[in-house]
Amino acid sequence: MIKNSQQDEKSRAQIKREFRGLKELGIQLGSLSKGQLRAIPLSEETRTAVLSTHGIARNSLQRHYRYLSALLVEEDVAAIRVALAAELQPHAKDVANLHEAERWRDKLLSTDEGQLAAFVKRHPQCDPQHLGQLVQAAKQERDLDQPPKSARQLFRYLRQQTSQKD
Numbered sequence: 344m345i346k347n348s349q350q351d352e353k354s355r356a357q358i359k360r361e362f363r364g365l366k367e368l369g370i371q372l373g374s375l376s377k378g379q380l381r382a383i384p385l386s387e388e389t390r391t392a393v394l395s396t397h398g399i400a401r402n403s404l405q406r407h408y409r410y411l412s413a414l415l416v417e418e419d420v421a422a423i424r425v426a427l428a429a430e431l432q433p434h435a436k437d438v439a440n441l442h443e444a445e446r447w448r449d450k451l452l453s454t455d456e457g458q459l460a461a462f463v464k465r466h467p468q469c470d471p472q473h474l475g476q477l478v479q480a481a482k483q484e485r486d487l488d489q490p491p492k493s494a495r496q497l498f499r500y501l502r503q504q505t506s507q508k509d
Contacts, residue, residue, distance in 0.1 A: 362412055365412040365415045365416065365420070366408050366409065366411075366412040368412075368415060368420065368423065368424065368427075369393070369396075369408045369411035369412050369415060370408055371427060372385075372393045372411075372423075372427070373393055373396035373397070373408070373411070375393075375427075375430065377394065379430050380393060380394065382426055382429070382430050383423055383426045383427060383430065384418075384419065384422050384423060384426055385418060385423065386414075386417070386418060388414060389411070389414045389415065389417075389418055392407070392410065392411050392414055393411065395407070396408075396411070440502065440505055440506050441502065443505045444498060444501040444502040444505050445498070447462055447501050447505065448494070448497055448498050448501055450462075451474075451478045451481075451497070451501075452478065452481055452482060452485065452494070452497075459471070459474065459475060459478060462474065462501075462504075466504045466505065466507075468504065468507060469500075469504045473500070474497075474500065477493060477496055477497040477500055478497060480493035480496075480497075481493040481494040481496075481497045
């Protein structure tokens with residue numbers, strides 16, 4: 344009987360780790376905008392506490408995050424983490440699209456002529472003639488050490504085409 348009650352109790356170190364995790368969750372929630380915060384399932388008291396982090400002086404923030412951690416103990420933390428991940432996911436997707444456009448730009452500006460055909464094959468909605476003109480102009484600017492106006496246009500076009508794929 345005594346063994347069961349001891350197994351149910353958490354060690355002080357475990358309690359501290361959980362509280363530290365709640366504090367980090369509170370910091371992440373505090374960094375969200377009001378619009379992003381609407382998608383997170385929080386009680387009104389916790390939502391108010393999270394929103395008040397935006398106006399608190401830097402030296403008082405640690406104390407406020409401890410208070411916020413105490414409020415988060417009463418919340419459904421798993422649901423909050425899922426909603427937070429979903430809210431932050433679109434940003435990660437945008438970053439991935441930018442990186443893909445950068446990779447294609449670098450490939451297209453390389454000396455390998457087959458990259459243009461590979462891009463057109465992967466993104467059939469693009470205009471191959473316009474893309475070829477942008478690539479040629481960007482290569483010409485690069486060779487003449489001119490400002491990369493066409494390279495920027497190429498990047499914008501690639502970003503547009505790669506985001507349409509999704």
